[in-house]
Amino acid sequence: xxxxxxxxxxxxxxxxxxxxxxxxxxxxxxxxxxxxxxxxxxxxxxxxxxxxxxxxxxxxxxxxxxxxxxxxxxxxxxxxxxxxxxxxxxxxxxx
Amino acid sequence: xxxxxxxxxxxxxxxxxxxxxxxxxxxxxxxxxxxxxxxxxxxxxxxxxxxxxxxxxxxxxxxxxxxxxxxxxxxxxxxxxxxxxxxxxxxxxxxxxxxxxxxxxxxxxxxxxxxxxxxxxxxxxxxxxxxxxxxxxxxxxxxxxxxxxxxxxxxxxxxxxxxxxxxxxxxxxxxxxxxxxxxxxxxxxxxxxxxxxxxxxxxxxxxxxxxxxxxxxxxxxxxxxxxxxxxxxxxxxxxxxxxxxxxxxxxxxxxxxxxxxxxxxxxxxxxxxxxxxxxxxxxxxxxxxxxxxxxxxxxxxxxxxxxxxxxxxxxxxxxxxxxxxxxxxxxxxxxxxxxxxxxxxxxxxxxxxxxxxxxxxxxxxxxxxxxxxxxxxxxxxxxxxxxxxxxxxxxxxxxxxxxxxxxxxxxxxxxxxxxxxxxxxxxxxxxxxxxxxxxxxxxxxxxxxxxxxxxxxxxxxxxxxxxxxxxxxxxxxxxxxxxxxxxxxxxxxxxxxxxxxxxxxxxxxxxxxxxxxxxxxxxxxxxxxxxxxxxxxxxxxxxxxxxxxxxxxxxxxxxxxxxxxxxxxxxxxxxxxxxxxxxxxxx
Ligand SMILES: Nc1nc2c(ncn2[C@@H]2O[C@H](COP(=O)(O)OP(=O)(O)O)[C@@H](O)[C@H]2O)c(=O)[nH]1
Ligand SMILES: [Mg+2]
Numbered sequence: 001x002x003x004x005x006x007x008x009x010x011x012x013x014x015x016x017x018x019x020x021x022x023x024x025x026x027x028x029x030x031x032x033x034x035x036x037x038x039x040x041x042x043x044x045x046x047x048x049x050x051x052x053x054x055x056x057x058x059x060x061x062x063x064x065x066x067x068x069x070x071x072x073x074x075x076x077x078x079x080x081x082x083x084x085x086x087x088x089x090x091x092x093x094x095x
Numbered sequence: 096x097x098x099x100x101x102x103x104x105x106x107x108x109x110x111x112x113x114x115x116x117x118x119x120x121x122x123x124x125x126x127x128x129x130x131x132x133x134x135x136x137x138x139x140x141x142x143x144x145x146x147x148x149x150x151x152x153x154x155x156x157x158x159x160x161x162x163x164x165x166x167x168x169x170x171x172x173x174x175x176x177x178x179x180x181x182x183x184x185x186x187x188x189x190x191x192x193x194x195x196x197x198x199x200x201x202x203x204x205x206x207x208x209x210x211x212x213x214x215x216x217x218x219x220x221x222x223x224x225x226x227x228x229x230x231x232x233x234x235x236x237x238x239x240x241x242x243x244x245x246x247x248x249x250x251x252x253x254x255x256x257x258x259x260x261x262x263x264x265x266x267x268x269x270x271x272x273x274x275x276x277x278x279x280x281x282x283x284x285x286x287x288x289x290x291x292x293x294x295x296x297x298x299x300x301x302x303x304x305x306x307x308x309x310x311x312x313x314x315x316x317x318x319x320x321x322x323x324x325x326x327x328x329x330x331x332x333x334x335x336x337x338x339x340x341x342x343x344x345x346x347x348x349x350x351x352x353x354x355x356x357x358x359x360x361x362x363x364x365x366x367x368x369x370x371x372x373x374x375x376x377x378x379x380x381x382x383x384x385x386x387x388x389x390x391x392x393x394x395x396x397x398x399x400x401x402x403x404x405x406x407x408x409x410x411x412x413x414x415x416x417x418x419x420x421x422x423x424x425x426x427x428x429x430x431x432x433x434x435x436x437x438x439x440x441x442x443x444x445x446x447x448x449x450x451x452x453x454x455x456x457x458x459x460x461x462x463x464x465x466x467x468x469x470x471x472x473x474x475x476x477x478x479x480x481x482x483x484x485x486x487x488x489x490x491x492x493x494x495x496x497x498x499x500x501x502x503x504x505x506x507x508x509x510x511x512x513x514x515x516x517x518x519x520x521x522x523x524x525x526x527x528x529x530x531x532x533x534x535x536x537x538x539x540x541x542x543x544x545x546x547x548x549x550x551x552x553x554x555x556x557x558x559x560x561x562x563x564x565x566x567x568x569x570x571x572x573x574x575x576x577x578x579x580x581x582x583x584x585x586x587x588x589x590x591x592x593x594x595x596x597x598x599x600x601x602x603x604x605x606x607x608x609x610x611x612x613x614x615x616x617x618x619x620x621x622x623x624x625x626x627x628x629x630x631x632x633x634x635x636x637x638x639x640x641x642x643x644x645x646x647x648x649x650x651x652x653x654x655x656x657x658x659x660x661x662x663x664x665x666x667x668x669x670x671x672x673x674x675x676x677x678x679x680x681x682x
Contacts, residue, residue, distance in 0.1 A: 041528045047119070047169035048532060049204035053294050063326040066425030067434070067529065074307045075200040075232055077316070079421040081428070081529040 018056060018070065018080075018088035026057030027090030035087045045088070049073035056090060111152065111159045112271055113188065113279060117181065117212070118196035119205055120167030120456075121534050123224040127196055127254040128164040129546075131155075131264070148184065156268045163190075166455075171211045171287065177455055182284065185215065189279035192270060193219040199229035199236060199251060202305055206297055209245050214290050215282040218274060220267050221249045226258055228535065233308040240304040255540065316414075316535045323418055330422045336415070338500055340406040345496040348399030349487060355398065356634050359391035363632070381571065384630045389567030389623030390560075392633040396480040396622075400555050401548045403479065407444065408547035412539035416441065420531055430511055431518025433529045436466040440510060443473030445551050447665040451672050459527035467669055468517060469510035471661035474503055476555050477618035482653050484622045488637035489649040498650070506657055555619075566613045566620030570627045573609070587628065602648035603655065611655065617662045 015030055029052050032042040042051070050056055050072040059069040059077065067081045116124045132151035150163045165184060166177040193212055197205040202223060212219050223229070223236060229251075242249040248266045252259035323329060367387060371379040410416065419441070420434030427433050435457065443450035450470050457463040474482075479499075486498050517523050573587030590612070591598075591605025598608045606628050614621040622633075629636045644652070660666075 036526065037528050041530070043170055043173060044528065044530055047173070047204070047207070048530065049201070051294070060320070060324060061326075062324075062421070062425055064425050066326075067421055069320075069324065069421065069533065073201075073203050074234075074311065076204070077533040079417075079424070079434070079529075079531045079533055081424065081433075084528045084530060 015089055015091050017086050018058075018090050019068070019082050019085040021058035021070075021090070021092070023058050023060055025092065026055060027092045029054050029056055030089045030091055033087040033089065035084075037084075037087075041084060041087060045072075048078055049076050050078065050088065055093075056088075111161050112191040113161045113163065114192045114194055114267070115163045115165055115185070115190045116194045116196060117165050118167060118208065119169055119198070119201075121532065122167065122196045122198045122205070123254045124167060124196045125164055126543075127194075127222065127224065127252075128162060130254055130257070130260065132162050148180070155264065158268075158271070160271070171208065171215070180455075182282075185217070185282035186284065187281075189281050190217060191274070191279045192267065193217045194267065195219050195221045195247075196254075197221060197223050199223035199225050200232050200234055202234075202236065203301065203307070204297070206245075206300055207292060209247055210292060210296065210300065211287055213246060214287040215284065216286060217280055217282055218270060219247050220263070220270055221245065221247050222254075222263055223249065223251045224254050226251045226253045227256055231312070232314070233312055235306040237304045241301075244300050244304060314535060316533075319536055320418070323415070324421065329418075333415070333419055333422060336410065337503075338496070340403070340410065341496045341500050341503075343406060344399060344403045345499070348402045349483070349492075349495070351398035351402075352395045352487075353634075355395045356391075356632070359394055360632060360634075363387060363391070380575070384575075384627055385568050385571030386564060388626035388630070388632055389570075389620075390564070392484075392622050392626045392636075393480070393556075393619055395633050396483070397552060397556070399483060400476050400480065401552045403476070404445065404548040404551040405544050407441075408544045409539045412537060412543060414534045414536045417531060417533050421533065424529060428529070430515040431462075431465055431523055431525050432469070432514055433462065433525070433527070434531065435529075436462075436469065436514075439466055439470055440473045440507065443470045443475060444479075446475050446477075446554060447471055447473055447661060448668045451665070451668045454672065457527060459525055461523045462525040462527045464673055465514055465517060465523045465525070467673055469514050471665050471669065472506050472510040472513065472658070474506045474657060475618070476551065477662065478657060481614075481618055481621045481656055484625075484633075484637065485640065485644075485649050485653055488641045489644055489646050502653060502657060505654065509658060562617035562620055566616050567623045567627045570609065570613055570620075570624040574628055574630075601655065602645070602651045604644070604648070607644075607652050611652075611659065614656060615660055615663065617664070618656070621656060 016027070018027070018029075021027060029050060031052060032045055032050070035041065045051060050070075054073050056073075057071050059071050061068050065082065067079045068085055069077055069079055070085070071077050116128050118124045128149075128151075132153045148163055148165060150161055152159055152161050154160075163184075165181050168178045168181050170178065171182070195209050195212055197208065209219065209221050221242075223238070229236065236251060238249045238251050248270065250259055250263035250266060252263050254260070323332060325332070363383065367383060368379070371382055416438050420438045422434075423437040424434030427437055439450045439453050442453055447470050450473065451467055454463045454466045454470070457466065482499055482502055486495050490498050518525075570587065573590065574585050576586055587609050588605055591608040594608050595605060598605075603611070606625070609628055610621045610624045613624050625640075626633055626636050629639055631639060640649075661669075
């Protein structure tokens with residue numbers, strides 16, 4: 001287990017959930033976990049341009065635990081709930 | 096906020112070439128369809144507007160063609176109800192051509208659909224729509240290279256402004272001519288399932304043909320969203336905008352009733368009464384009091400309803416509704432719904448029926464059922480007419496818009512309460528992810544706003560004439576027999592009296608009770624029948640009600656009208672959409 005590269009990077013803190021990004025930060029999508037949605041979430045997100053190897057950035061975060069607005073790819077803005085964004089794992093882009 | 100019961104397309108014949116329009120939601124399919132066919136399909140800046148098929152025949156280059164506007168779908172292999180509708184359509188009905196509509200700015204991901212259609216083995220033409228927006232986003236597209244890559248004709252167009260449109264249509268014509276003797280084709284879903292489309296496939300298709308700017312120019316949406324989606328002020332701002340709509344409707348719409356009233360009075364005095372005066376008195380009584388007064392009352396609402404929908408169409412086309420869904424989701428989530436349910440409720444302002452059909456975009460059955468449960472609370476245009484009538488008669492003018500707005504607030508509150516209660520039951524456990532595209536802000540064109548307002552009006556009148564004549568005639572009979580009785584001694588009066596033990600405590604008199612009974616058929620009947628019950632024209636009834644009904648009683652009447660039961664058509668739609676009788680009697 002200890003030489004699992006994904007786990008390595010996780011320990012380095014580079015792969016994070018989309019939910020944890022702050023406005024202005026961005027990352028490259030690694031994987032969309034199924035959670036309780038089976039493949040419903042990943043299929044819909046893929047159609048919206050939020051799938052592995054695509055860039056995503058955080059635009060704004062609503063208060064009171066409300067949804068997030070993220071920008072997927074070049075020109076798509078998506079509102080997504082925090083619980084759903086939690087399932088999207090991204091490799092954070094350091095700048 | 097859309098047309099009542101849009102008829103599903105009639106598609107059994109295939110004697111002329113059939114062309115299906117396909118694409119993701121909100122890419123402008125309906126707008127292109129309208130441009131081609133001259134029809135007025137529902138166009139709106141909200142993903143999921145077209146949920147049922149519509150078709151039209153047109154003459155292009157000396158050939159009759161049939162165009163079908165399909166619901167927007169994200170994925171040809173998806174499983175939501177609208178996605179199944181499209182898949183079933185393509186499997187059941189052979190097509191001669193598919194027109195794929197793509198938002199040019201989002202070609203980076205939407206290019207998937209042409210590739211999939213190609214796998215299905217269907218002849219197609221690709222329309223990269225919204226060329227105007229792509230230009231603003233500084234995106235460059237080399238259509239020739241792209242066309243060679245995809246193996247389909249590709250055109251950069253703007254359905255809204257007409258740019259590139261003639262070439263695109265010529266291309267459609269050319270493809271059709273080339274395959275004039277070839278039979279139409281069924282989609283081959285097995286072939287699609289066997290091929291794996293990877294990210295690399297998409298990237299390879301686009302490389303060298305599509306160029307995105309390194310740093311995208313700042314859009315208006317980004318600037319506006321800073322205010323309109325503000326974490327604290329966003330929601331109050333939205334409600335302020337809605338309140339403004341009501342003030343506009345009130346300030347301009349109400350005086351317009353007087354003008355229409357003057358016209359209908361003139362027709363009654365100068366045409367109907369002299370002509371009917373030649374016949375027996377009972378006939379005159381029947382036609383004037385039984386039919387005409389009811390019709391005239393409904394007619395007086397025509398400008399007001401139109402104005403309301405001009406405003407709503409503008410709000411929606413602007414792209415504000417999707418933002419409202421985002422803003423409201425924080426709260427809707429807590430009662431087992433999501434932001435889209437809120438927007439569906441706003442769509443229900445026009446008529447509950449299409450809003451109920453709009454829930455088809457929801458995949459999770461519990462979420463859908465719960466949304467359908469609350470939509471009938473939504474204050475539709477028919478109820479709007481009743482409320483405006485009563486409020487204007489009883490309340491001082493300055494309070495009018497506020498009182499009206501309060502009913503909208505109450506209708507939402509009642510819906511939330513119902514949802515909050517039912518969402519506790521396991522049956523309504525929501526399992527659907529909340530992911531919603533926020534389209535850019537778009538300037539509504541006058542033509543579009545006009546088409547929408549006019550469409551809503553036509554539907555309002557269609558419903559009104561269907562029901563109001565039956566309703567008011569029934570009311571007339573009840574209030575004119577037995578022949579020598581008047582007022583509360585008639586059958587209708589007695590029926591109202593009978594219910595007084597229940598209705599008196601909430602301040603509703605026998606006349607109003609009778610109107611409410613008929614409101615079950617359709618809410619338009621309520622105002623129509625008031626004229627019949629009092630046997631006076633709308634203006635006089637309003638005066639009479641103003642004298643005899645206190646503000647508290649009027650408020651209670653409206654409240655009752657809002658909550659007691661949805662109209663017959665809504666009940667029938669709930670049944671059809673939920674496929675259960677048990678669910679229908681729930682609300
Ligand atoms: N700027 C621009 N907006 C467009 C164009 N075509 C459609 N729209 C807008 O895009 C939105 C969605 O259009 P609609 O026809 O309802 O899309 P559909 O869901 O694919 O049927 C509406 O607000 C239209 O006004 C275009 O060529 N340029
Ligand atoms: Mg449409």
